[in-house]
Amino acid sequence: MSGFNVGLRGRAFRDVFAFITRYWVRQAVRLAGIMAAVLAATVADTLTPLYLGRLVDAVTYGAAVEVIAWNAALAGFSMLIALALGAAIMRQVAFIGSISLTLTMMSDISSEAFRHVQRLSTDWHANSFAGSTVRKITRGMWALDLLNDTILVALFPSLITLVGSTVLLGWYWLSMGLILACGLLVYLALTIALSLCYVAPAASLANSWDTRLGGEFADAINCNAVVKGFGAEVREDEYLAKVITKWRHRTRRAWIRETINSATQGVTLLVLEAAVIGYALLLWSHGRATPGDVAFVVTSWLVLQGYLRDVGMHVRNVQRSVNDMEELVDVHRQPLGVADRLGTKPIGITKGRIDFENVYFQYSNNISWLYSGFSASIKAGERVGLVGPSGSGKTTFVKLIQRLYDLNGGRILIDGQDISKVTQASLRSQIAIVQQEPVLFNRSLAENIAYSRPGASKAEIEEAAQFASAHEFITRLPKGYGTLVGERGMKLSGGERQRVAIARAFLANAPILILDEATSNLDSESEVLIQKAMERLMVGRTTLVIAHRLSTVRVLERLLVFDRGRIIEEGNHAALIRLDNGLYRRMFERQALELMKGLV
Numbered sequence: 001m002s003g004f005n006v007g008l009r010g011r012a013f014r015d016v017f018a019f020i021t022r023y024w025v026r027q028a029v030r031l032a033g034i035m036a037a038v039l040a041a042t043v044a045d046t047l048t049p050l051y052l053g054r055l056v057d058a059v060t061y062g063a064a065v066e067v068i069a070w071n072a073a074l075a076g077f078s079m080l081i082a083l084a085l086g087a088a089i090m091r092q093v094a095f096i097g098s099i100s101l102t103l104t105m106m107s108d109i110s111s112e113a114f115r116h117v118q119r120l121s122t123d124w125h126a127n128s129f130a131g132s133t134v135r136k137i138t139r140g141m142w143a144l145d146l147l148n149d150t151i152l153v154a155l156f157p158s159l160i161t162l163v164g165s166t167v168l169l170g171w172y173w174l175s176m177g178l179i180l181a182c183g184l185l186v187y188l189a190l191t192i193a194l195s196l197c198y199v200a201p202a203a204s205l206a207n208s209w210d211t212r213l214g215g216e217f218a219d220a221i222n223c224n225a226v227v228k229g230f231g232a233e234v235r236e237d238e239y240l241a242k243v244i245t246k247w248r249h250r251t252r253r254a255w256i257r258e259t260i261n262s263a264t265q266g267v268t269l270l271v272l273e274a275a276v277i278g279y280a281l282l283l284w285s286h287g288r289a290t291p292g293d294v295a296f297v298v299t300s301w302l303v304l305q306g307y308l309r310d311v312g313m314h315v316r317n318v319q320r321s322v323n324d325m326e327e328l329v330d331v332h333r334q335p336l337g338v339a340d341r342l343g344t345k346p347i348g349i350t351k352g353r354i355d356f357e358n359v360y361f362q363y364s365n366n367i368s369w370l371y372s373g374f375s376a377s378i379k380a381g382e383r384v385g386l387v388g389p390s391g392s393g394k395t396t397f398v399k400l401i402q403r404l405y406d407l408n409g410g411r412i413l414i415d416g417q418d419i420s421k422v423t424q425a426s427l428r429s430q431i432a433i434v435q436q437e438p439v440l441f442n443r444s445l446a447e448n449i450a451y452s453r454p455g456a457s458k459a460e461i462e463e464a465a466q467f468a469s470a471h472e473f474i475t476r477l478p479k480g481y482g483t484l485v486g487e488r489g490m491k492l493s494g495g496e497r498q499r500v501a502i503a504r505a506f507l508a509n510a511p512i513l514i515l516d517e518a519t520s521n522l523d524s525e526s527e528v529l530i531q532k533a534m535e536r537l538m539v540g541r542t543t544l545v546i547a548h549r550l551s552t553v554r555v556l557e558r559l560l561v562f563d564r565g566r567i568i569e570e571g572n573h574a575a576l577i578r579l580d581n582g583l584y585r586r587m588f589e590r591q592a593l594e595l596m597k598g599l600v
């Protein structure tokens with residue numbers, strides 16, 4: 001194990017403990033109560049061998065001085081019972097307290113992780129598997145349960161008992177205490193070193209494969225329609241089998257190391273046992289120890305041995321839960337990417353003018369600029385079509401208006417306000433968007449439509465649905481507006497999903513409207529209906545329409561023709577079509593030809 005890796009492990013442990021300490025501090029009083037109860041139970045346990053030794057002595061000497069011996073035995077016996085009862089009650093108090101502590105922490109951690117993940121940038125989400133993220137959070141949450149139980153109600157009392165029993169033994173019998181103290185130190189050092197430097201790196205690697213496995217599962221299940229479409233179930237089985245094999249090898253290595261760690265601890269305990277009991281017997285054989293002394297040492301050892309075994313297991317559990325929490329802590333540490341600056345105010349969009357001023361932009365994982373010194377203006381209330389070949393930067397243009405990414409240079413103004421200096425939520429809530437492939441929640445249709453305006457009345461929702469030609473198909477469903485649409489809206493057809501998304505945009509009543517191929521999935525009848533509704537909706541709103549089918553943007557006032565992150569032509573359809581060898585004209589002619597071929 002290299003020094004670098006040990007350093008990394010140490011840092012991972014520090015990071016995880018710094019993270020959970022934040023949550024412990026929030027419940028400091030409850031935590032103190034649990035620790036006090038655990039301490040009381042532990043002190044009771046630690047005193048038990050002492051009174052057991054006295055009981056044995058009283059019984060042994062009983063024949064000589066009967067009454068005194070009986071009283072001593074009775075006192076020892078009563079104390080033993082009182083100690084056992086007190087310890088049991090205190091332990092229950094600690095358990096119940098730790099249930100509340102852990103559940104509150106788990107709730108806080110999961111809701112804060114969710115809050116953070118939701119606000120992480122589009123870029124982060126594009127680069128992360130949803131399944132992996134869910135796995136990291138849930139695994140971390142349950143690891144906290146183990147970690148709290150281990151540290152508070154297991155490791156903490158075990159360590160106190162170990163120290164207490166050793167001190168007691170040393171106070172009663174110095175040389176025996178010293179032997180035990182040295183043995184304990186060696187045992188603990190060995191346990192911690194093995195867990196930290198030998199088991200933890202393997203467990204960490206196994207976890208990263210576990211996360212990957214979660215991601216692959218979710219990816220394949222999400223894309224099940226594609227898998228089915230290509231009859232590729234067996235191929236997917238084989239693909240997953242490869243990931244499972246890797247996961248199995250990594251996990252096996254981690255588990256084998258855990259077993260070796262545990263065996264090493266067992267051997268160390270055996271050596272320690274031989275030293276302690278052997279030494280006690282040696283002293284007894286030389287007449288330097290009474291049977292009571294030996295009983296005390298043997299009882300102490302039995303108690304200690306149990307705790308030592310437990311400590312070994314607890315340290316392993318701490319290591320395992322810290323490993324399981326590493327990735328969760330890492331999720332929390334991820335910078336937001338696109339963040340609201342401190343003290344930013346909401347944007348107020350009244351007219352809807354948009355200006356790109358000398359914009360530079362590049363996706364973080366790309367090597368070249370998509371936009372370099374890009375400028376464009378869209379007047380308030382203008383209806384503009386964005387056209388151009390695939391990958392030319394049309395979708396990115398609208399993503400930048402929504403500030404899903406921050407610019408590398410330049411600025412974007414809406415009604416003269418720099419969008420990087422206003423709150424993201426206020427900006428996005430004033431831009432209604434109908435995406436190319438609308439995503440719906442597995443909630444009722446009414447909730448999906450009202451998502452753009454929480455609290456909208458039933459009448460408003462229905463009106464929006466009528467505008468979008470969605471009302472009719474919705475009322476035909478058995479549960480009407482109460483119908484659940486399935487994950488990502490999979491229970492609806494593509495056209496129905498799009499109409500729901502259009503209804504949602506209607507309800508948003510935003511000054512800026514973005515339609516990304518909004519009508520591509522609609523039959524011609526609905527398209528005509530929608531087109532009319534759109535006309536009404538567009539009045540007084542700045543509208544951007546991204547369309548591949550040039551027929552849908554012909555009527556717009558201005559078209560911006562994109563090519564590799566630049567606007568190379570602009571004007572209305574009639575003007576662009578007149579440009580000799582213009583890109584728009586070539587695209588239009590090609591599409592017209594394809595249309596004619598289709599008709600023939």
Ligand SMILES: Nc1ncnc2c1ncn2[C@@H]1O[C@H](COP(=O)(O)OP(=O)(O)OP(=O)(O)O)[C@@H](O)[C@H]1O
Pocket residue numbers: 123126363364365366370388389390391392393394395396397
């Ligand atoms: N999240 C991303 N990370 C890296 N590169 C991206 C990302 N999104 C888009 N790109 C790249 O940026 C370029 C512009 O993409 P964009 O989606 O804006 O094009 P588009 O004109 O809308 O294409 P289409 O018409 O096919 O939807 C493409 O080369 C694309 O590969």
